Amino acid sequence: MDQNLFNDICLQQLKLSAVHEGETVAVLSRGAERGEYADAFLWAAQQLGASTYHMRLPAPASAKGAWAVGESGLATNPLAVQALQAADMVVDLTFLLFSKEQFAIQDAGTRILTAVEPAPLLARLMPTRELRERVEIGAELLAKAQTMRITSPAGTDVTYRLGVYPTVSEYGFTDTPGRWDHWPAAFVFTGGADDGVDGQIVLSPGDVLLPFNTYVQTPVVLTIEAGFIRDIRGVNGQSSLDADLLSSYIRSFDDPRGYGMSHVGWGLDERAHWHGLTQFGGGMGMELRSFYGNVMFSIGPNNELGGPNDTPCHFDIPMRGCSLYLDDQLIVDAGELTVPEMRPATRR
Numbered sequence: 104m105d106q107n108l109f110n111d112i113c114l115q116q117l118k119l120s121a122v123h124e125g126e127t128v129a130v131l132s133r134g135a136e137r138g139e140y141a142d143a144f145l146w147a148a149q150q151l152g153a154s155t156y157h158m159r160l161p162a163p164a165s166a167k168g169a170w171a172v173g174e175s176g177l178a179t180n181p182l183a184v185q186a187l188q189a190a191d192m193v194v195d196l197t198f199l200l201f202s203k204e205q206f207a208i209q210d211a212g213t214r215i216l217t218a219v220e221p222a223p224l225l226a227r228l229m230p231t232r233e234l235r236e237r238v239e240i241g242a243e244l245l246a247k248a249q250t251m252r253i254t255s256p257a258g259t260d261v262t263y264r265l266g267v268y269p270t271v272s273e274y275g276f277t278d279t280p281g282r283w284d285h286w287p288a289a290f291v292f293t294g295g296a297d298d299g300v301d302g303q304i305v306l307s308p309g310d311v312l313l314p315f316n317t318y319v320q321t322p323v324v325l326t327i328e329a330g331f332i333r334d335i336r337g338v339n340g341q342s343s344l345d346a347d348l349l350s351s352y353i354r355s356f357d358d359p360r361g362y363g364m365s366h367v368g369w370g371l372d373e374r375a376h377w378h379g380l381t382q383f384g385g386g387m388g389m390e391l392r393s394f395y396g397n398v399m400f401s402i403g404p405n406n407e408l409g410g411p412n413d414t415p416c417h418f419d420i421p422m423r424g425c426s427l428y429l430d431d432q433l434i435v436d437a438g439e440l441t442v443p444e445m446r447p448a449t450r451r
Contacts, residue, residue, distance in 0.1 A: 104222040104223055104226070106139060106142070106143065108226070109139065109140075109143045109222050109226075110142075110143045110146050110147060112143075112222075112225060112226050112229060113140075113143040113144050113146070113147040114146075114147040114150055114151070115229060116147070116216070116218075116225075116229070116230070116276060116286060117144070117147045117148060117151055117153075118151070119230055119232075119275075119276040119278065120192065120214070120216060120276045120277050120278050121278035122147075122148055122151045122153050122191075122192060123151060123152060123153065124151065124152025124153065125152070125153070126153045126154070126191040126192065127153060127154045127155070127156075127189070127190045127191050127192075128144070128145075128148040128153045128154070128155050128190060128191065128192045128193075128194065129155070129156055129157075129158055129186070129187055129190035129192070129193045129194070130144050130145055130148075130155065130156070130157045130158070130193075130194045130196065131158050131160070131187065131193055131194065131195050131196060131197055131199075132157065132158070132159050132160070132196040132197060133159070133160045133161070133162055133163065133176055133196075133197045134159075134160070134161060134162025134163075135162065136162075136196065136197075137196040137219070139222075140196050140218060140222075141157050141159075141196060144194045144218075145157060153191075158183060158186065158187065160176040160177070160180075160183070160197065161176070163176060172200075172201050172403070172404060172414075172415040172416070172417045174202065174415070175197070175199050175202035175203075175204045175205065176197060177199075177202070177204040178202075178203070178204065184204050184207055184208065187208050187213065188207065188208050188211035188213055189211075189213075190213055191213065191214070192213065192214050192215070192216065192277070193208060193213055193214075193215045193216070194216050194218060195215050195216065195217040195218070195219075196217075196218060196219060197219075198217060198219055198387065199215065199217065200217065200283075200285075200407065201404050201406060201407055201413065201417070205283065209281045209282075209283055210281065211281075212280040212281050213280075213281065214277040214278070214279065214280060214281060214282045214283070215277065215282075215283040215284075216276065216277050216283075216284055216285075216286060217283070217284070217285045217286070218285075218286045219386060219387055220286070220287065220383070220386040220387065220389050220390070221383045221384075221385060221386050223383070224287065224379070224382075224383050224386065224389075224390060225286060225287060227374065228275070228286075228287030228289075228372065228374055228375060228389075228390065228393070229275075229287075230274055230275030230276045230286065230287065230288075230289075234274055234275070234289055234371070234372060235274040235275075235276075237289075237371055237444065237445050237446070237447070238272045238273070238274040238289055238290070238291060238371055239272055239274075240442065240444045240445050241272070241291040241368075241369070241371060241434075241442075241445050242270050242271075242272040242291045244429060244432075244434065244442070245265075245270045245291050245292075245293055245368065245429065246269075246270040246293070247429075248265050248266075248429035248430050249264070249265055249266050249430055250262060250263065250264060250265060250428075250429070250430055251263040251265055251295070251367065251427065251428065251429055252427070252428040252431075253304070253367075253398055253400070253425055253426070253427050253428075254425065254426050254428075255305065255307070255422065255424060255425045255426070256424065256437075257305040257306075257307045257322065258303065258305040258324070258338075259302075259303065259304050259305045259422075259425060260302050260303055261300065261301070261302030261303060261304050261327060261400075262300070262301055262302050263295035263296075263299065263300050263364075263367055264295055264296045264299030264300070265293060265295060265296075265299075266296075267294070267295075267296045267297070267299070268293050268294035268295075268366075268405065268408040268409060268410060269293065269408060269409065270291060270292070270293040271291065271292055271293065271366075271407075271408070272290075272291050273285055273288035273289065273290055273291075273292075274288060274289055275287050275288045275289065285387075285389060286389075287372070287375070287389050287390065287393060288389055288392065288393055289370060289371045289372035289375065289393040290368055290369060290370040290371060290372075290392055290393055290397075290399065291368045291369065291371075292366040292367055292368030292399070292401075293366060293367065293368065293408070294365060294366045294367070294405045294408045294410060295330065295364055295367065296330065297330050297363075297405075297410065297411070297412075298329040298330045299329075299330060300327055300329075300330045300364040301327055301328055301329065301330075302327055303324060303325065303326055303327065304324075304325040304327065304400065305322060305323070305324050305325075305338070306319045306322060306323040306324075306325070306345065306420065306422065307319060307322055307422070307423070307424070308320055308321070308322070309377075309423055310420060310421065310422045310423060311377075311380070311388065311391045311420060311421045311422075312345070312348075312349070312418065312420060313387070313388040313391065313392070313418065313419040313420070313421075314387070314388070314417070314418070314419075315348070315352075316380055316384075316388055317380070318380065319345050320344060320345055321337060321342075321343040321344050321345050321346070322337060322338040322343060322345075323335065323336075323337065323343055323345050323346040323349060324336055324337065324338055324346075327364060330363060330364050331359075331362045331363055331364065332362040332363075332364070332402065333362075335349055335350045335353075349418075352416075353402070353416055356414065356415060356416040358414045358415075358416055360403070360404075360412050360414040360416075361402070361403055361414050361416030362402070363402065363403060363404075363405070363412050363414070364400070364401075364402060365400075365401035365402055365403050365404060365405045365410075365412070365417070366400075366401045366405065366407075366408060367398075367399065367400045367401065368398075368399060369396070369397060369398050369399065369427055369434070369435050369440075370392060370393045370394050370395060370396065370397040370399065370421065371393070371395060371440070371445060372393040372394060372395055373395040373447045373449070373450070375390045375391075375393040375394040375395065376390060376394060377391070377394045377397070377423065379391055379394070388419070391421050392419060392421055394421065395438075395440070395447075396423075396435055396438035396439055396440055397421040397422060397423060397425075397438070398421070398422050398425040398427050398435055399419055399420060399421040399422065400420055400422075401417065401418060401419045401420070402416075402417065402418040402420070403415075403416045403417035403418060404416075404417055423438055424437050424438045425437070425438065
């Protein structure tokens with residue numbers, strides 16, 4: 104993308120995130136990654152009268168798995184964490200999520216925006232206040248619920264006992280102290296009780312495996328008891344390459360907590376494309392988490408919700424065509440949101 108155009112969309116983003124004169128905005132990067140992003144955000148913050156600085160960490164020497172969950176690069180550098188805590192806002196170009204350092208920065212009242220997706224996707228999925236309103240309506244409904252049930256024509260029937268963990272809304276910008284968000288994003292989620300997820304999830308062709316950044320090709324049956332996956336196999340005992348890959352990846356961490364059920368929710372952005380992985384490489388799959396009417400469940404860590412599981416083994420799995428109930432109220436009906444206030448104007 105042309106740098107001047109990218110500068111302009113970063114300026115729009117920081118306006119949504121309420122950056123103003125007198126604030127300090129820190130931009131965090133690693134190695135040689137996303138240097139043009141850092142330049143754009145520094146320029147944009149200056150246009151709004153904020154003081155700025157760029158903290159560039161060394162490139163990672165190694166990473167566990169494809170995602171390096173929880174490895175911020177700041178764990179051995181408390182002075183760097185203190186400098187970020189002193190800022191009003193941190194633009195995270197590294198992916199701090201699930202790290203203790205991220206939580207420490209937020210606890211200081213610093214708001215954090217993660218931006219690691221390809222620039223054309225950031226431009227196409229620029230957040231809006233209207234989308235934020237629809238996401239927050241979903242979050243209000245989810246926060247009141249005590250149970251969630253997910254079903255699908257393929258055979259999914261799983262129940263989450265809710266009310267233990269907070270509800271989180273992501274809408275792509277951050278304008279309140281201590282808040283984290285990810286650009287782009289448009290979904291809500293919470294976590295089931297640690298021993299309160301039971302049933303069966305059947306992954307169908309076209310569902311998405313993140314961080315593999317691939318689409319499911321062969322059906323996978325997950326048997327879940329008391330909050331943990333007890334079995335992963337193909338349908339009716341048939342072979343399933345995707346089941347084998349999923350099992351192999353989780354086993355490679357040698358951590359039984361990698362089988363724990365993590366957060367769960369649904370997406371609300373009608374502009375996001377289910378086929379997005381065919382268009383953009385190199386990102387974190389945020390478009391796939393956000394596409395309208397997807398039901399996404401996660402495996403692995405729940406520490407971002409305050410839970411005890413901080414395993415580095417993590418999957419987000421957005422699914423198509425599912426139905427989702429909150430306390431027996433149908434919220435997502437085969438991939439269509441049922442609550443008019445959560446729908447875009449063109450679908451009401």
